[in-house]
Amino acid sequence: MTDHSNASVREHRLDETYARELDAGDTLAPLRKRFDLSDRYYMDGNSLGPLSDDARETLDRAIEQWRTLGIKGWTEAEPPWFWYGERLGDRLAGMVGADPTEVVVGNSTTVNIHTLIGTFLDYLDGDSPPGILANELDFPTDHYAMQAQLRQRGYDPAEHLHLVESHDGRTIATEDVVTAMDEHDIGIVFMPSVLYRSGQLFDIERITDEAHERGVLVGFDLAHSIGVVPHDLSGHGVDFAVWCTYKYLNGGPGSIAGLYVNERHFDASPSLAGWWGHDKETQFELNLKFTPAENAGAWQIGTIPILSAAPLFGSTNLIEEVGVERIRTKSLELTSYLMYLIDERLADRGCAVGTPRDPDQRGGHVAMEHPDAEALSLALRERGVIVDFRPPNVIRVCPAPLYCSFQDVYDVVEITVEILDNGEHEPHVERIGGDQVT
Ligand SMILES: Cc1ncc(COP(=O)(O)O)c(C=O)c1O
CATH class of the missing domain: 3.40.640.10 (Type I PLP-dependent aspartate aminotransferase-like (Major domain))
Structure with a gap:
């Protein structure tokens, strides 16, 4: 089995420059332009992958x-x-x-x-x-x-x-x-x-x-x-x-x-x-x-x-061009970074990671839990972040390696911070009917 321990023990940093550094070292980054992405942040490739020029x-x-x-x-x-x-x-x-x-x-x-x-x-x-x-x-x-x-x-x-x-x-x-x-x-x-x-x-x-x-x-x-x-x-x-x-x-x-x-x-x-x-x-x-x-x-x-x-x-x-091994390596780095940012930036705003931390026990997406997950997922969509909600309290965030960057992960977390701080999800909470999970 490939050793993915780097992705789990890597010391991440909170600054945006760090996301840019990771992108600069990402050999899969050029693939993104072969996709037709009309949404700025497409984090739902675990549900439906986007159209590529090749397809x-x-x-x-x-x-x-x-x-x-x-x-x-x-x-x-x-x-x-x-x-x-x-x-x-x-x-x-x-x-x-x-x-x-x-x-x-x-x-x-x-x-x-x-x-x-x-x-x-x-x-x-x-x-x-x-x-x-x-x-x-x-x-x-x-x-x-x-x-x-x-x-x-x-x-x-x-x-x-x-x-x-x-x-x-x-x-x-x-x-x-x-x-x-x-x-x-x-x-x-x-x-x-x-x-x-x-x-x-x-x-x-x-x-x-x-x-x-x-x-x-x-x-x-x-x-x-x-x-x-x-x-x-x-x-x-x-x-x-x-x-x-x-x-x-x-x-x-x-x-x-x-x-x-x-x-x-x-x-x-x-x-x-x-x-x-x-x-x-x-x-x-x-x-x-x-x-x-x-x-x-x-x-x-x-x-x-x-x-x-x-x-x-x-x-x-x-x-086939890049091979699933390289895709997996980047996927683990993206999800490791995402979980770190959820811990550091969103945990005190009510979010929690529901995905195993061990790289040998997690796939390509991260379950971000929040009591108002459905409302939050709708507010994210309004800000151009495509994720999905799975009852009762999970937002699935999927930074798919072929077309998502570390900057995307950084931005998505910061947008979530803004939504929660500004209460942009609250109108949806009222419409849906209050906390989904208590
Ligand atoms: C684990 C799993 N199996 C099967 C399916 C769906 O199967 P089908 O393509 O027949 O609708 C899904 C859909 O998301 C799934 O997550």
């Missing part, structure tokens, strides 16, 4: 090929649309530490959770219990899909979906995940890489090892880490994973999702089968018998939405 170019290319080639684009476009899912999978494989055959782009994240949880529930051998272990701080869609997949197999989710509890409402202790593996009859562990609210980064290697020692399969939702945290899914032997591409991969609103299936499981039968997962060589023989591709491509379902996939070729060019 626009590959989207334009697809539109142009649609115009000039029409249906011939499936085979004659560059790259041929028929192979888009696989070619994009090749590109993302390095970012998740997998073989290209183990990764494909297709469907949405929620659909991929359905098909992979369904697949692996079916795949558990007869003696294995059908229980799934998740946690109570997950993004809800993951639970809706797991519950539905259990129900469809005749299992009551109340009995078969076990949740690791949080001690502080922010984080999940790895030890508790391990203990829960022994407390319940489970066949699958399904966890996030990074919690969507607090930004806690899970120990994927340890959880995978512990699950495998117990004969349990393990999958991860990488929505909040792909593109900003390096992964080694194959190296750790993770069984399956899903992610979206509209956050740190900047693929565009509702862009196509991705998935990984370890090659050990290429014999598993996709639970949501469709013709796009058929063996490509014989797909157009149009047989009624489903012959799945002998790789992760088998988990595609229907025709790939080309216009939701095309921007990803361009947006991932940018990431």
Whole structure:
């Protein structure tokens, strides 16, 4: 694992000159001009990444090929649309530490959770219990899909979906995940890489090892880490994973999702089968018998939405150019600096950091807690600072390394100081109805 200790122990300073010094030493800084940012401070890339020139170019290319080639684009476009899912999978494989055959782009994240949880529930051998272990701080869609997949197999989710509890409402202790593996009859562990609210980064290697020692399969939702945290899914032997591409991969609103299936499981039968997962060589023989591709491509379902996939070729060019390791290094420096400024400038104004300080335990965003978080997030937007609010009291601040600077972090904190000192958020508090959290 890369040593990120500098980012955690660096002695920061409060003056603005310090932010400028950090920017002057930032080798990723030139990338910012390749983004089209209409908001001055875009700190919401953990929700929706912005448009880059590169993404626009590959989207334009697809539109142009649609115009000039029409249906011939499936085979004659560059790259041929028929192979888009696989070619994009090749590109993302390095970012998740997998073989290209183990990764494909297709469907949405929620659909991929359905098909992979369904697949692996079916795949558990007869003696294995059908229980799934998740946690109570997950993004809800993951639970809706797991519950539905259990129900469809005749299992009551109340009995078969076990949740690791949080001690502080922010984080999940790895030890508790391990203990829960022994407390319940489970066949699958399904966890996030990074919690969507607090930004806690899970120990994927340890959880995978512990699950495998117990004969349990393990999958991860990488929505909040792909593109900003390096992964080694194959190296750790993770069984399956899903992610979206509209956050740190900047693929565009509702862009196509991705998935990984370890090659050990290429014999598993996709639970949501469709013709796009058929063996490509014989797909157009149009047989009624489903012959799945002998790789992760088998988990595609229907025709790939080309216009939701095309921007990803361009947006991932940018990431490939610099590599996720360098992105991660800058990300940790930005979040370390942000947490320092929250402590020094905003703590006595009611703000607190809700994200783990340990660089090995945090992803790419910082949870800034405040009793009037929703009102404060609205006041920030009015000042050109784009962040988001997650109930009950969290403002997620994401200084994404490809287009955010240390000066941005400094400015955002100073704007927050001004808002709180001037009471600019108070009209929103009155409208929303007082303190959200007491
Ligand atoms: C952890 C996680 N999983 C899944 C999703 C959303 O999935 P979908 O793209 O299917 O809406 C999100 C959305 O923010 C998320 O944070």
